[in-house]
Amino acid sequence: MPLSGTVVVDLSRIIAGPFCTALLGDMGAEIIKIETPGKGDPLRKQGAMVDGLSWYYALFNRNKKSVCLNTRDDQGKAVLARLLEQADVVVENFRPGVMEKMGFGPDRLKEINPDLIQASVTGFGCDGPYSKRPAFDFIAQAMSGLMSLNGEPEGGPVRDPLPITDLISGLYAAFGVACSLVGKRKGGGGEKVQVAMVDGIISFFAYMSANYLATGQLPQRTGNDHPIVSPYGVFRTSDGEVALAPSNDGVYQKLLSALGLERLNDDPRFATNDLRMTHRSEINAFIEEVTKTETKAHWVKVLNEHGVPCGVIQNLEEVFNDPQVLHQQMVMDVEQPGYGTIKMTGFPVKLENRPCKVHTPAPELGQHTQEILTRIGLSPKEMAALRENGII
Amino acid sequence: MPLSGTVVVDLSRIIAGPFCTALLGDMGAEIIKIETPGKGDPLRKQGAMVDGLSWYYALFNRNKKSVCLNTRDDQGKAVLARLLEQADVVVENFRPGVMEKMGFGPDRLKEINPDLIQASVTGFGCDGPYSKRPAFDFIAQAMSGLMSLNGEPEGGPVRDPLPITDLISGLYAAFGVACSLVGKRKGGGGEKVQVAMVDGIISFFAYMSANYLATGQLPQRTGNDHPIVSPYGVFRTSDGEVALAPSNDGVYQKLLSALGLERLNDDPRFATNDLRMTHRSEINAFIEEVTKTETKAHWVKVLNEHGVPCGVIQNLEEVFNDPQVLHQQMVMDVEQPGYGTIKMTGFPVKLENRPCKVHTPAPELGQHTQEILTRIGLSPKEMAALRENGII
Numbered sequence: 001m002p003l004s005g006t007v008v009v010d011l012s013r014i015i016a017g018p019f020c021t022a023l024l025g026d027m028g029a030e031i032i033k034i035e036t037p038g039k040g041d042p043l044r045k046q047g048a049m050v051d052g053l054s055w056y057y058a059l060f061n062r063n064k065k066s067v068c069l070n071t072r073d074d075q076g077k078a079v080l081a082r083l084l085e086q087a088d089v090v091v092e093n094f095r096p097g098v099m100e101k102m103g104f105g106p107d108r109l110k111e112i113n114p115d116l117i118q119a120s121v122t123g124f125g126c127d128g129p130y131s132k133r134p135a136f137d138f139i140a141q142a143m144s145g146l147m148s149l150n151g152e153p154e155g156g157p158v159r160d161p162l163p164i165t166d167l168i169s170g171l172y173a174a175f176g177v178a179c180s181l182v183g184k185r186k187g188g189g190g191e192k193v194q195v196a197m198v199d200g201i202i203s204f205f206a207y208m209s210a211n212y213l214a215t216g217q218l219p220q221r222t223g224n225d226h227p228i229v230s231p232y233g234v235f236r237t238s239d240g241e242v243a244l245a246p247s248n249d250g251v252y253q254k255l256l257s258a259l260g261l262e263r264l265n266d267d268p269r270f271a272t273n274d275l276r277m278t279h280r281s282e283i284n285a286f287i288e289e290v291t292k293t294e295t296k297a298h299w300v301k302v303l304n305e306h307g308v309p310c311g312v313i314q315n316l317e318e319v320f321n322d323p324q325v326l327h328q329q330m331v332m333d334v335e336q337p338g339y340g341t342i343k344m345t346g347f348p349v350k351l352e353n354r355p356c357k358v359h360t361p362a363p364e365l366g367q368h369t370q371e372i373l374t375r376i377g378l379s380p381k382e383m384a385a386l387r388e389n390g391i392i
Numbered sequence: 393m394p395l396s397g398t399v400v401v402d403l404s405r406i407i408a409g410p411f412c413t414a415l416l417g418d419m420g421a422e423i424i425k426i427e428t429p430g431k432g433d434p435l436r437k438q439g440a441m442v443d444g445l446s447w448y449y450a451l452f453n454r455n456k457k458s459v460c461l462n463t464r465d466d467q468g469k470a471v472l473a474r475l476l477e478q479a480d481v482v483v484e485n486f487r488p489g490v491m492e493k494m495g496f497g498p499d500r501l502k503e504i505n506p507d508l509i510q511a512s513v514t515g516f517g518c519d520g521p522y523s524k525r526p527a528f529d530f531i532a533q534a535m536s537g538l539m540s541l542n543g544e545p546e547g548g549p550v551r552d553p554l555p556i557t558d559l560i561s562g563l564y565a566a567f568g569v570a571c572s573l574v575g576k577r578k579g580g581g582g583e584k585v586q587v588a589m590v591d592g593i594i595s596f597f598a599y600m601s602a603n604y605l606a607t608g609q610l611p612q613r614t615g616n617d618h619p620i621v622s623p624y625g626v627f628r629t630s631d632g633e634v635a636l637a638p639s640n641d642g643v644y645q646k647l648l649s650a651l652g653l654e655r656l657n658d659d660p661r662f663a664t665n666d667l668r669m670t671h672r673s674e675i676n677a678f679i680e681e682v683t684k685t686e687t688k689a690h691w692v693k694v695l696n697e698h699g700v701p702c703g704v705i706q707n708l709e710e711v712f713n714d715p716q717v718l719h720q721q722m723v724m725d726v727e728q729p730g731y732g733t734i735k736m737t738g739f740p741v742k743l744e745n746r747p748c749k750v751h752t753p754a755p756e757l758g759q760h761t762q763e764i765l766t767r768i769g770l771s772p773k774e775m776a777a778l779r780e781n782g783i784i
Binding site: 001002003004006015023027042046047048049050054055056058059060124125127128129130131133134135136137138139140141142143144145146147148149150151152155156157158159160161162163164167168169171172173174175176178179180181182183189191192193194195196198199200202203204205206207208209210211212213214215216218219221222223224226232234243245247248251304307308309310311312313314315316317318319320322323324325327328330331342343344345346347348349350351352353354 | 393394395396398407415419434438439440441442446447448450451452516517519520521522523525526527528529530531532533534535536537538539540541542543544547548549550551552553554555556559560561563564565566567568570571572573574575581583584585586587588590591592594595596597598599600601602603604605606607608610611613614615616618624626635637639640643696699700701702703704705706707708709710711712714715716717719720722723734735736737738739740741742743744745746
C-alpha cells in the first residue's frame with residue numbers, strides 16, 4: 001500500500017487527530033495509538049454503543065494498533081521516546097503547550113529523532129492571541145464565519161451538523177503529512193506540519209471569501225437558493241421534493257426543454273440570469289407548476305437524461321440503501337473481533353493498484369502493547385514491571 | 393518544496409479538480425493547466441470581477457501555469473500526449489466517459505506513460521448506475537444525505553452554503569495523489585486515483601453515520617443545539633450572542649463556576665447530561681439570565697479563562713480582521729501582474745521547512761503555452777502553425 005512501512009505514533013484523541021491517522025492508516029501506514037492505561041480514548045464511550053462497542057470509535061480507529069502508556073510518568077516518557085526514535089510521524093491534537101509540558105516539545109522531538117514529521121491539529125493555531133483557548137468544533141464554526149453563512153435568509157446563523165472543522169483539519173493534516181513524506185523520500189528531514197481548525201474551514205470559503213475580499217460586501221444567508229444563480233433550488237413534485245441545479249444558460253435551456261417551458265424564452269423577465277434572480281419567485285412558480293404534475297422519480301430520470309443536474313433529498317436510510325452508494329462500497333461490513341460484523345462508511349479515495357482496506361479493525365484498549373514494546377526492545381520482565389506499576 | 397519536481401497536467405475546470413491542483417501547486421508541484429484557446433476555464437468569468445479579474449479564479453488558480461490547447465483537434469491531442477508522456481500526474485473532473493471519447497482512456501494513458509498517476513473527481517463515481525448523470529455540488533449535497541441533516545428542527549433541509557462536496561472531494565484527491573506519489577518513489581507504477589463528491593461527504597458523517605448504522609435511528613436536524621450534549625448552543629449577552637460548547641461533565645462544572653451557577657448542582661433536573669437534554673430549555677434559561685448581564689467580549693474572556701470553549705459568531709468582515717486569523721496569515725496579499733495587489737485566503741497547512749507560498753500568481757490565458765511547448769520539443773515554426781490553426 002502507498003504508505004506501507006511508514007510508522008505513525010498517534011497521541012491524538014476524539015476527532016480531528018484520530019481522523020487524520022485513520023486516513024493515513026487506510027493508506028497502509030502503521031498507526032500506533034497511545035492510550036491511557038485503563039481509560040483510553042474518550043471516543044470509546046461516545047456515540048451509540050452496541051454490546052459495549054461504540055461504532056463511532058470503531059469507524060475512527062480502524063487500521064490502528066493500541067498501546068497503553070502513561071505518558072505522565074517518567075518511565076512511560078522513556079518508552080514514548082523509544083517509540084518516537086523509530087517512528088516516521090507523530091500526530092497530536094493537544095492544546096498548544098501540552099507537548100512541551102509533557103517534555104516532548106519540538107526541540108526535544110528533533111533531538112530524539114531529527115527525521116520525525118511532527119503533525120499537530122489545533123483549534124486556532126500553535127501560537128498567536130487565541131492559541132491558549134480551549135477549542136471545539138462549534139466554536140471554530142462560529143469564529144471562522146461558517147455559521148454566519150449557513151441557514152435560511154429569514155433565520156439566524158446555524159451550525160453545520162457535521163463536526164466539519166475537525167474533519168477538514170484532520171484531512172488537511174493527513175495531506176500535509178503525505179506531502180512531507182514525498183519530500184522526505186527525496187532526502188529532507190523531519191518538520192512540523194500544523195493545521196488549525198479555523199484555518200481549514202476558512203480555506204473552504206471559495207467564492208464567498210473571494211467575492212467579499214474583492215468587493216467588501218458581506219455574503220448573505222440564502223438557504224436553498226443559490227446566491228448568484230436562478231432558477232436553482234428545491235421544487236415540489238407530486239410525491240416530494242427534488243433539487244435542481246441548472247448551473248448556466250446552456251443547462252437552463254435544457255431545463256426549459258425538459259419541462260416543456262420553452263415559451264419562457266419569450267418572457268423578458270427571464271431573459272438573463274440577472275433578470276431571473278430579480279424574478280426568482282415568478283420563474284420558480286412556473287417550474288413548480290410543471291414539476292408538481294409528476295413524481296420525484298420521473299423528474300430525476302427525465303431531467304438527468306436532458307443533462308440537467310437533479311436529485312432527491314435523501315435521508316441516511318435512503319443513502320445507505322442507494323444503489324450508487326452501495327456500488328461505490330461506501331458502506332462496509334467489518335469483522336470486529338468479539339462483536340461480530342459491524343457496518344461503517346467506506347473509503348472515499350479509490351486507488352487502483354493498492355485499494356484502501358480494513359487491515360486491522362479498531363483495537364481493544366492495549367491490544368498491541370506487547371507486540372509494539374517487544375519490537376522496540378523491551379523484555380518480558382521490563383514489561384511486567386511497567387504493567388505492575390500501571391504504566392502500560 | 394515537498395512536491396517540487398512533480399509535474400501535473402491539469403485538464404480540470406471550475407471547482408473540484410482545480411482545488412485539487414491548487415493544493416498540489418501550493419506544495420510545490422508544477423501545475424500545467426490546459427485551457428481551450430480563446431475561452432479558458434469558465435471560472436475566469438465567475439464571481440466578483442475587479443478590473444476584469446475574477447478574484448475567485450485567482451484564488452483557485454494560484455501556483456499554476458496556463459497552456460492553451462484545443463484537445464478536440466488531432467494535432468492538439470498529439471501535443472497533449474507529449475505533455476502526458478513527461479508528466480507525473482494528470483487531473484481531470486470530466487463526466488465519466490469524456491476522457492475515453494477524447495482518446496485518453498485509462499488504457500491509452502498507460503500506453504503513453506505507464507508511471508502516470510491518473511486522478512479524477514466525479515459526482516457519483518466512474519461507473520455504477522448514476523455515473524452518467526451530470527453532477528453538481530447541490531445535487532451531491534441532496535443525494536448524500538447532508539441536506540437532510542442541515543437546518544433547524546422546525547424547518548426543512550438546507551443546503552450547505554459552501555460548495556462543500558466539490559472541496560472535500562478535491563482535497564481527498566490531492567491527498568490520494570500525494571499518497572500515490574509516496575508509494576511511487578518506492579518503485580510503484582502509475583495508477584488511477586478516483587474520488588466521488590458524494591463519497592467524500594459521506595465519509596464526513598462521523599457519529600451521524602455510525603449511530604445510524606448501529607441503531608437504525610435516523611438523526612434529526614437540531615439547528616444550533618447539539619444532538620447529544622446539553623447545555624450547548626448560542627446564548628444572548630448584553631450586546632449579541634456567544635456560542636458555548638461545554639463538551640463533557642468536567643467542562644460543564646467549569647461553566648457553572650464561571651457563571652456563578654454552582655447552585656444548579658443541587659437541582660435534580662440537571663444532574664446528568666441526559667437529564668439536561670430533557671430540561672434543555674430550563675437550563676438554557678438559567679444560563680442566559682447570567683450571560684445577558686455582560687457583553688460578548690466579557691464572556692469570551694471569562695469563559696475561555698475558565699476552560700470553557702466559547703466564541704462569537706463572526707461574519708466575514710470580522711473574520712478577516714480577527715487578530716488570530718491575521719496572525720495565521722489566512723489573508724494574503726498577492727501581486728497579480730497587471731492588476732496590482734489582490735487579497736486571497738491563505739494556506740491552512742503550515743510546513744516548517746518548506747512553507748506553502750504563491751510562487752506563481754494565477755496565469756493569464758495561455759501565458760505559459762510557449763514555455764511549456766518549447767520544453768517538450770516543439771519548434772517556433774511548429775508553434776506558429778498550431779497558433780495559426782487555433783490549436784494553441
